[in-house]
Structures are given as structure tokens and as C-alpha cells.
Amino acid sequence: MMKAVVFHGKEDLRFQEVPEPECGKGQVKIKPAWCGICGRCVEPLRGNFYEGTIPTICPTTPHPITGEQVPLTFGHEFSGTVEEVGEGVTKFKAGDRVCVQPIIYDDECGSCKEGLINCCDKNGFVGLSGWGGGLSEHVVLPEYCVIPIPDNVPLDVAALVEPLSVGWHAVAISPFKKGDSALVIGGGPIGLSVIQALKAKGCDNIIVTEVSSMRKQYAQDFGAHHILDPTKDDIVARCRELSDNKGVHMAFDAAGVQAALTSAVKAVRARGTIINIALWEKPFQLMPNDMIFRERKWIGVATYVAGDFQEVLEAISSGRMKNVEQMITKRIGLDEVVEGGFKALVKDKDRQVKILVRAGDGEV
Structure with a gap:
């Protein structure tokens, strides 16, 4: 078992134990380091599920790709370290520092065939539509979701790559x-x-x-x-x-x-x-x-496409994108997410840009 922040419904977010996922074929197991709290996650807590839209956020019926529905582990803006790789994974090894591109897509619809994975007919997000999330001690994802981090980009900064993208x-x-x-x-x-x-x-x-x-x-x-x-x-x-x-x-x-x-x-x-x-x-x-x-x-504009994360990481690494760490206005532990994270973001949103959660060891 492991600890995770799980969304159960309107005004119902819990820090609880959930089963630790196992790494399978074509998958990468990650130990999250830092995870940002997004306003998109605050909305379901208020009861706004953006129903009838794509991507499906916090589905109350099984998501067409993940097969999951509420309750769901939160967290789609995160970085971490590879713990284990499954059969067939060749781009990563244990110990690699990575961030996660969280779009879930079917790779079959017309949009996906044109490379527009962000416009997939069955679109979803890791940490919002299933497959676990960054607000947990471990997460297992398909290799395509995992992006390597340049050596000079710290893990806390890498957790900002999703919103920057x-x-x-x-x-x-x-x-x-x-x-x-x-x-x-x-x-x-x-x-x-x-x-x-x-x-x-x-x-x-x-x-x-x-x-x-x-x-x-x-x-x-x-x-x-x-x-x-x-x-x-x-x-x-x-x-x-x-x-x-x-x-x-x-x-x-x-x-x-x-x-x-x-x-x-x-x-x-x-x-x-x-x-x-x-x-x-x-x-x-x-x-x-x-x-x-x-x-x-x-x-x-619908989020991002393949390649955007890599371009942002290059811009940060080369210095073209400067002082991004200033977006981090607060750091909290995984067990503080409910009170110190989501509720603080609602009550004090004007003072907060990005609250980062120390999901794992919090190493940089």
C-alpha cells in the first residue's frame, strides 16, 4: 500500500492509503518528487466537472480509455525519479529524472492520426481521469507519458513544465x-x-x-x-x-x-x-x-502537443526562459494537501501562483 491524495467528490478530498501500482509491459514506475496544484483540480472540488466537455475531468462513469472513475488520485503537474521499467521500455532506466506529459489519448481517432493528441475524441489526463497521479508515493504510466529532464533543470522546476507548456x-x-x-x-x-x-x-x-x-x-x-x-x-x-x-x-x-x-x-x-x-x-x-x-x-487552445514539453525544457535549460522558479510561492508536504494546498489556493489565490507538493523525498 502507499499514500495518495484521492478525490471522492464535491468537497471530498482525502489523504489515504491506496494499492501501490505494479509496473507492466511498456510502462515506467515513477516516484514523484514534486507536484503542482492546478486550478483545474480545484473546480471539481467545487462541484464543477465541466460535464459534456472533452477531456473528461473526474469522470463519474468509466473513462473510455482508463476505465476508471471517481474516486481518483489527483496530480497532473509533476516530476520524479524512475524506480522501475517494464518489458520493452528502452528510453529509461531506474534513477532517471523525469517529468510527466499527462495527456491520455487513444492514438486511433482522426485528431491523433494528425498528431493532435490534445484534441483526441477520448481525451483525458493522468491525475484527473485515471492511471494514478502525482499526488502519491508511486505512479505507473505508459512510456509515452514520460519526458527526460536535462541535468541542469531541478526537479522542483521540472514540475512547472506542464503549466509552462x-x-x-x-x-x-x-x-x-x-x-x-x-x-x-x-x-x-x-x-x-x-x-x-x-x-x-x-x-x-x-x-x-x-x-x-x-x-x-x-x-x-x-x-x-x-x-x-x-x-x-x-x-x-x-x-x-x-x-x-x-x-x-x-x-x-x-x-x-x-x-x-x-x-x-x-x-x-x-x-x-x-x-x-x-x-x-x-x-x-x-x-x-x-x-x-x-x-x-x-x-x-487545448493544452499542448507532443514536443511542447521538450521545447520548454530546452528553453529553461538554455536560459531563454528565466526565473521560472519564482512561480513557486509555497511548498507543502503530501499530508498537507487538503488544508495547506487546495483550501489555501481557494482562500488566497491572489497571493499564490504555484503551490508545490513534496510528493516524495522532495529532492531537487
Whole structure:
């Protein structure tokens, strides 16, 4: 048996004993070191399961790939050390330092055949849809989920690669090129990951909208050039002033708030692009004429694809992505997750960027 943090339903998260998984053919057994707490995990605790959407989060009926349903072990942002490899595994050995790309996909649907594993018809996530999770003492996963870490990247920083890859992917599929201006809506973990990616790719005009004074400071520390407060500033007018009176080339929505989206659409120049990263709890309103008469585009972003984790790790290792460890605002033990982790994130989210859980030895 082993210890794990298990989700049982709304407002029901338990630190308990569960069976220790065994390593089989094509699998890798990992001892998690550090695991981040994600806002996506907070939502099911509030009773929001994003029902009817893909990927299936905390399924209450068997997931089509894992066959698992609630109760489920949490944790999809994690790093660790390989303990054992199964038959047929050739890329890893015991002792290797790794992080986990948690997308679960069938490799059979049309999206998967095109390499878009993030758009799989049966999509899910390790730590949200089955196969265990990083908030445990051991986890066994298919080899394709496991990513090697460069020697100069610590394990705690490697636990940040998952959220950083979301921002990296958003910028990668956007039309961004050097010289473009970008508006980032929201200074939470994903907004900050977009800032990091834009900086690493050479953006020299990053504008961020945020209300929280603490998150404004984080955005500035991570490289934003201009910080606007939507409760005080005219976002559309200020974005024009900061972009040759034409509007920004693109806006990244990492907040999912109607008022912010409405402003962002008008802040983007003709033939500019709005990139949506945020998950929405309900339908939003968008005036088509605001898009039509300026030939603006709106695109959705679904997490990341194969290769994004490796590119983020290379950017960290080479120094193009800097000071990412500053995203870590709190460290706790596995037995502190309920009170010191999830509840703290809900009560004090403006002061927290990323709470890391010491899942194993907590070595770096």
C-alpha cells in the first residue's frame, strides 16, 4: 500500500492509503518528487466537472480509455525519479529524472492520426481521469507519458513544465512573430506562462491586464512591459496607445471573464487574433460584427502537443526562459494537501501562483 491524495467528490478530498501500482509491459514506475496544484483540480472540488466537455475531468462513469472513475488520485503537474521499467521500455532506466506529459489519448481517432493528441475524441489526463497521479508515493504510466529532464533543470522546476507548456503551446499556434505586440488577459499561472513563452520567443511589447496587486507584480517580474488594471484603465484605448495607435497584434485570454474578452476583441487590430486558453464555465457572448468588420480571428487552445514539453525544457535549460522558479510561492508536504494546498489556493489565490507538493523525498 502507499499514500495518495484521492478525490471522492464535491468537497471530498482525502489523504489515504491506496494499492501501490505494479509496473507492466511498456510502462515506467515513477516516484514523484514534486507536484503542482492546478486550478483545474480545484473546480471539481467545487462541484464543477465541466460535464459534456472533452477531456473528461473526474469522470463519474468509466473513462473510455482508463476505465476508471471517481474516486481518483489527483496530480497532473509533476516530476520524479524512475524506480522501475517494464518489458520493452528502452528510453529509461531506474534513477532517471523525469517529468510527466499527462495527456491520455487513444492514438486511433482522426485528431491523433494528425498528431493532435490534445484534441483526441477520448481525451483525458493522468491525475484527473485515471492511471494514478502525482499526488502519491508511486505512479505507473505508459512510456509515452514520460519526458527526460536535462541535468541542469531541478526537479522542483521540472514540475512547472506542464503549466509552462500550456502557455508555450498557445504562443506556438498563434501567428506571433518577432516585432508583434501581445495582450495577456490575466496574471494567474497560465497568464504568467504565456508571458514567459512570449519573452523566450522574443516579444518586446507584452501588455498584461490584471486586478490583483500581487499578480501585477508577478507579471512584471516575469517580463511584462506594461501592466494595466481593468478597474482603472481604459484597456482598448491604452492598448492602442502602446501599439502605434493600431491595436495589439494578438490577445491571449487566460482569464475566461466576459468583460475582459469584450475589451480584448476591440483592443486587437484589424486582422489580429484572439487566442483563448481559459476554460469557460458557461457560454460567452461575442459580437460577430466586431470580428467581421476588422477581419479578426478567434482560436481555441487545448493544452499542448507532443514536443511542447521538450521545447520548454530546452528553453529553461538554455536560459531563454528565466526565473521560472519564482512561480513557486509555497511548498507543502503530501499530508498537507487538503488544508495547506487546495483550501489555501481557494482562500488566497491572489497571493499564490504555484503551490508545490513534496510528493516524495522532495529532492531537487
